Amino acid sequence: MIHSQYHWNVTTPDQQAAQQLSIELGIAPLTAALLSGRGYTTVPEAEAFLEGSRTASHDPFLLAGMQEAVERIRLALERSEKIWIYGDYDADGVSSTSLMIQLLRHLHADFDMYIPHRSKEGYGLHNHALDQANAQGVTLIITVDTGISAVEQIAHANALGIDVVVTDHHEPPAELPQAVALVNPKLPYCNYPFKGLAGVGVAYKLAQALLGMENVPEAWLEIVSIGTVADLMPLEDENRMMVRIGVEHMKNSSFPGVRALMNIAAIDPTQMTATSIAFAMAPRINASGRMEHASRAVELLTTENMSLADRISFELDQLNKSRQELVNRMVQEAIAMLESEKDQYPHGVPDVIVVAGEGWNPGVVGIVASKLLDRYYRPTIVLGIDPETGMSKGSARSIAGYDIYRALLDCEDVLDHFGGHPSAAGMSLHRDQLDAFRRKLNDRAATLLTEEDLIPQTQADYEGRIDQLTLAAVEELDRLAPFGMSNPLPKIVLRGATISQAKAIGKTLDHLRLVVEQNGSMIEGVAFGKGELAELLSEGDVIDILAETSINEWRGNRKPQLMVQDLAVPGLQIWDRRGSGQWDRNLQHIRSKWSRYMAVESGQLGVLCDEKRAETLKSQLSDVSLWGYDRQVDIAACNHVSIQHGAEAIRTLCLLSLPAHIQQLDHIFATFTSLENIVLLHDRPNQQERLQIPDRDIFKLIYGWLSKSSQHMSDESKLVPYLSQKTSSSVRMVQMMLDVFEELEFIIRHNGTIQMNQAPAKRPLHSSQLYRELGELAEMEYMLCESDLPQLTSWMISRMQGVS
Template identity: 55%
Template structure:
């Protein structure tokens, strides 16, 4: 049984609206239902969303401050003033800076650029940078993607005789800076109809204001990158910007974009918003996270293909390094948290800190831990000399992390952000009080329901509805991103027809799913380890996105798995594991995200002769087979109550007797999953289901070698040479003969009774027991997974 990682909900679209829209636009009911669920109920709204139109583009002079900014820039050009572009180090800031470079190049301006270093300087406008600007002869600063909160810094610039034009898109504070011009669609009183522009979107509107219809269409490529990368809503004007940008990018003349697409493994003529989000943006961001964002700006603005290839390769290497750094910190942070959980419960807000945690990636680490534990997470890097900490927070929908930080602002040197993410700085001596205060706040806000992750799907469908044509229809909803996500579909009760892994080291999972006469290939990136838990024949529910797979000129539909669930208890066939203990620990970790919302309990059972694997099986209750009780806890404190079923039961060894098996099934009557990890005995060491022919053959052999008393060891040795039966089998058969008075055992010797009384084999308890043990062993050693599963179910019913 695998519980889905999140709770799935699928809103039902109004059937009449769906029917009317499908008929009026001649589109499929599935596409119509998706449009209706996204609030596009009329033909006009739906067509505008799918095809775009002039009404989505707005006059740049509707932006408050634009009428003041444009004449000031023209004056700077006429008087040959030196201009400074002041940007930011994330992908939106890099894109904004690059676009302004293209604009000022086009206008023939004299200019410099300045982007602060993420780790050494931090976000925003800095006075020391303004001092440097004065030295360079700068008289006009144009900020991009920053500046709306720089009240004191802009006052400082004014004192230096520098005019500042702010272009930004972040939430304006109550106290606005006294800049020459403020351009931000979110400013109070700004009449601009679309408030969701990225920083690069505002810069793009400034370019349009200065150049009008002469604005090069290809600049929309730069604007598209920043808009998608900064997770801006792909609605309204942003859709038009990204749509035009993607169309241009498919034949891009920018060497940097062509090279960046190449190292991202993206085919130029099919590039889409998802490629930007997961291919291009991480490599641009890697520059600012681990190095300096200037390298990414240089890539986007170079005019030379060779330089572009070199810079793109450097960014690709930085991104790989970033991935390794994130993985290391995530592993270290998880280990710290697990130590806390050994003595306590999971806190409402997770706060973790350490030295050597690169401040440029702590936000990504926080996101990873949030995904695993579904709690708000704060990850802090501690400066080894000053003790100052810088960190990032990521939160769940139920908790406004900015409000939480505001509640303990007295403990912080600085903080900022929004409900879902934030940044902060404080001294290490305040971390304990900080964590306590945050959790006290969370306790007053959060309820148990908040800790259940929810995924809103677009529709619950059958596999037959997810056709190639359906996948092609979905492209009409592109570009996809924030506020317009790729549609997610729930499909229940599909059968795994084939399971395999793909990619280096089997990192990714590929399933062939079947429902009725319909089959479809499905891919889950990074989930290759799940292949052992999803053998052919498994019934699953899936949450997936539909796409088109193109290979060698062939096109077919493909599902990209986002989540899955198995409703029935499962038996994992991992018999013959090289290291059963290590494998048990790995399965426990693998199942953890699929264990549901209740307590995650795992248990391991093994023979008492096995060396205690306590250190390797942390987090699992340990049990041993017992001759008297059948099974007993290795530690008396480790008990399992009937109302607390285990999520995973690992059999490191098989039971040796039916009593041990029945005790096992009695103690663990409702295990969600059972993993068979025992070794496979050599064929000659196994028991066989006893038959009369076996005993007839043994009777004849004994008559020939034990007419006089002979050492039992010698008897067993000679019998094993003359038959195909194991010594174990022969020994247990001798127990039957002894019970029936066919032989005598005395002082380690055996004597054959020449004229015993006639007795039936079935009268022997040892004969019945041999059959039971042999049957049990045969199932565990030779039975198929389904045979063992059905047999154990029947035993479990009998045991209960």
């Protein structure tokens, strides 16, 4: 059994509604089921979602503070005041700044921009920057994607005679800054109907308010799309409309920077999607602010020079590669820190992970936090410590249902600064406060987080079949795009698929290629980053799959394929390591490498061998549950681990010795009732010891040779090898057939000699108990030593079911 990495919460669509949608809208049942599962159960709702509307944009003046913001900016334009755009260094901040530059260019304003350096200055407004603005004669600052928490800084600006218009989308604090205007849909008194705008979305609403909704260039939605997708904003309501239009414009982009980014990321413009933004464009834009300064990315998105755009996009691509290497190193260092402390916690890690390292680049701590969260499924905070000042700057990422921003509110007495969302946040504090910070977070989490909260969860949209995933049906799913937060790529569960092929692919064999079949229908799949599973999957394994769908296009041929996100082998699984001669190395490999896929914790991993061998292995295997066959049928606990935890705790059992007879095999299943995996580590018998499944012909042959030979070769020690040679049977097989003849009284054994019974009673072979046992033992040994894995697995499961 391979355990899935996540618990799959599968949506059950309204079947009646799905059927109605399929008929009336002329869409595939799969598309209709997905729409129904996402709450679009009526034809008008589903049609509006599929077709979208450019009129879905809300009146920008519904945003509280918008009227005051527009009036102040228009006054600045009339007076030819010097304006500063004050932005942020992430992809949303870069997009917001770039959009505001487009707007102020359009309005022929006198403006400049300022984005703080991520590692040298950190997030938000800074007094030294405001002093610099004052020195330049700036009288109006427009913030984008920042400012809602800048109470002291905006007070400083006011004292300098600088007015501030805040446009932001982050959670507002209890105390708000005294700005000329605060434009943020999340303000408690704001009645704007959609709260999910990105920072760039709020900036776009300001553009609509200043220019009129019909007069904003639609191409600007390309920039809105980048920030909205990159900042993980929900792709619903007007975000869906803006990103859909923006992505469509990107296919023939009017921005040199967008075209250059698509080129360096090898994005086919005709195949441009929101997913392309998320996984190809946004990381390169973010690399600018993470590794150097975000102004270079702003320059890319605002330049009108294609040659310059190409140069900058190449720089950002190189920075992104450096960022990837840096992240991998920091992740390994953080894992080493956590592993060194795992004995301190019941689950190996604390409820809230807080790791900090000297010299860690604050620009990538958020990515490191995300990777640690994926590995441990705990709210995670990663901080970089400046070794000179002792200041720590970090990022948090949280699990579903745990509001990390609220958690930081409860720790504000040890924090210098913080801000963010329920799922992600940033903070700074002195290293002297790290222990208190870690303690406060975990004390709070201990009262709120339950065991269920810490089980990794993922949402699946539909449980279907391979035959539903036709090329036409998968192509039609594009009508649900753009995909992102609140409208993710559909995840489909396929249960009971049989593996036809499983192999590791890629230069470093990091990825897994699958071919699976179900009721005559076949489909290929790719699982990125799961190449190690190729060792654990075999042809014939029946698996459950959680996957997204895509189209594989190669040399003009198009076919559907699965992008596998998670998988499980739900039933008993047999792991074939027969005859390797390295049982100890295999056992260590199972414990160290496969623990995330199979149960090998204390008491769950068992080793079973013959009783004599178990006695010699006690000291070597003192930390696993050791069991031995006794002389009869029973299986006995052989060390303190097996005695302490018992047989019912065993979920992964390693066989080091073959059972002596079929009853011992059946007793394994009767004893170890929680078995999920059986690992075969036993040696194969040599040719001289192998049994063959008996039939009447082989017994006739042996009987005939006995009749011919008994007058001259009654010495059993000579007769057995002679019969073995003549019948091509093993010595062991001949000896056991002679046992059958003796039970049936066909021969008489006496003091090492064999004589034929001259007047035997007529008795059929199957009346012999030993004959039946020989057949069962020969079948068992053939299955355990010679059969292929699918055949062996099927046989073992049938034996297990027979016992239960």
